[in-house]
Amino acid sequence: MLEIAIKGSKNYWLWIVFLLAVMGAGGFFYIDQFTNGLMITGMSRDVSWGFYIANFTFLVGVAAGGVMVVIPYYLHNYEKFHKITILGEFLAVASLIMCLLFIVVDLGQPVRILNVLLYPSPHSMLFYDMIVLNGYLFLNIIVGWKVLEAERNQVEPEWWTKPLVYLSIPFAIGIHTVTAYLYCGLPGRGYWLTAILAPRFLASAFAAGPAFLIILCYIIKKFTKFDPGWDAMQTLAKIVCWAIIANLFFFACEIFVVYYSNIPSHVAHIQYLLFGYHGYHALVPWMWTAIILMVTGAIFLVIPKLRNNKTLLPVTCAMIFIGAWIDKGLGMISGGFVPSPLHHVTEYAPTGPEIMITLAVYATGFLVLTILYKLATQVKEEIHG
Numbered sequence: 001m002l003e004i005a006i007k008g009s010k011n012y013w014l015w016i017v018f019l020l021a022v023m024g025a026g027g028f029f030y031i032d033q034f035t036n037g038l039m040i041t042g043m044s045r046d047v048s049w050g051f052y053i054a055n056f057t058f059l060v061g062v063a064a065g066g067v068m069v070v071i072p073y074y075l076h077n078y079e080k081f082h083k084i085t086i087l088g089e090f091l092a093v094a095s096l097i098m099c100l101l102f103i104v105v106d107l108g109q110p111v112r113i114l115n116v117l118l119y120p121s122p123h124s125m126l127f128y129d130m131i132v133l134n135g136y137l138f139l140n141i142i143v144g145w146k147v148l149e150a151e152r153n154q155v156e157p158e159w160w161t162k163p164l165v166y167l168s169i170p171f172a173i174g175i176h177t178v179t180a181y182l183y184c185g186l187p188g189r190g191y192w193l194t195a196i197l198a199p200r201f202l203a204s205a206f207a208a209g210p211a212f213l214i215i216l217c218y219i220i221k222k223f224t225k226f227d228p229g230w231d232a233m234q235t236l237a238k239i240v241c242w243a244i245i246a247n248l249f250f251f252a253c254e255i256f257v258v259y260y261s262n263i264p265s266h267v268a269h270i271q272y273l274l275f276g277y278h279g280y281h282a283l284v285p286w287m288w289t290a291i292i293l294m295v296t297g298a299i300f301l302v303i304p305k306l307r308n309n310k311t312l313l314p315v316t317c318a319m320i321f322i323g324a325w326i327d328k329g330l331g332m333i334s335g336g337f338v339p340s341p342l343h344h345v346t347e348y349a350p351t352g353p354e355i356m357i358t359l360a361v362y363a364t365g366f367l368v369l370t371i372l373y374k375l376a377t378q379v380k381e382e383i384h385g
Contacts, residue, residue, distance in 0.1 A: 068206050
């Protein structure tokens with residue numbers, strides 16, 4: 001099927017060239033980082049995880065969100081998701097590739113990743129993270145490819161693909177659960193020290209992933225002859241609606257516990273994020289923007305008339321997607337490090353090279369996504385006309 005990827009319109013190739021150009025520009029800055037180390041980033045002794053890990057955390061959620069089309073279709077025979085299930089699986093593939101690349105660039109020296117392979121430890125959350133991330137990636141590649149190939153040949157998929165689909169469901173839950181455990185397993189960081197972090201991560205994942213998938217469905221419908229189906233997008237919108245409401249509820253629970261218990265090590269982080277702390281307030285406008293976007297998006301989706309508006313729906317999904325990115329990306333990482341356990345404030349902001357390397361990783365992911373979606377939509381067009 002790969003021959004489909006080398007055939008396309010002028011706009012298709014312009015998009016490919018643009019992505020390659022961004023990858024090349026980011027690669028130039030990565031060579032600088034590889035040579036001089038992480039000193040070119042905005043990270044420091046006090047803030048040792050930054051923009052790379054923020055985007056990694058968010059994209060794990062986007063990847064996990066793909067399971068929200070897999071479960072209804074494969075477990076409950078929800079036929080309306082027949083056309084878009086492969087899109088959710090391929091979105092997970094591209095997201096996971098970006099996740100792994102963000103880990104690589106965050107390590108400084110990529111060879112350090114071999115430490116997890118050469119010295120595996122069942123006591124390490126990173127060890128389990130490696131297993132679930134790579135496992136979920138390979139499961140989606142194999143299942144997505146074999147199912148699409150079978151659909152193109154108009155035959156039933158191999159019998160062993162069904163067990164792999166069922167196996168991918170706990171892996172999808174596991175990738176974001178283990179990621180949450182990476183944070184809440186650190187007792188010195190009050191903002192992360194909460195048992196509700198994993199459910200909160202999953203709720204935001206089940207909102208952001210399907211929201212982005214709806215946006216992609218709009219783009220596919222505009223630039224190809226393949227129609228993912230309005231009913232399927234409406235069902236996804238309902239999933240996004242209740243998932244983002246759950247995420248907001250979990251965040252409200254955190255606010256109540258923090259201020260009602262009034263534990264200083266917990267209050268300081270929320271205070272810094274929402275109102276500023278000792279004159280430092282770099283993330284305050286970002287966090288309130290995220291809250292406004294998520295709340296407004298939830299209101300738009302919970303009202304049927306607004307949710308059914310074909311013009312408003314992609315805008316609403318973009319609001320929720322961006323809000324979740326700010327909340328779980330910028331807010332979650334910086335909010336956990338600032339202030340420090342000694343209540344010292346070292347604010348963090350990504351540098352220009354850091355942003356360019358991040359854009360290069362996203363360009364790589366979108367290149368993979370473009371090629372996979374080109375294959376999927378072409379096959380769907382051949383079958384459904």
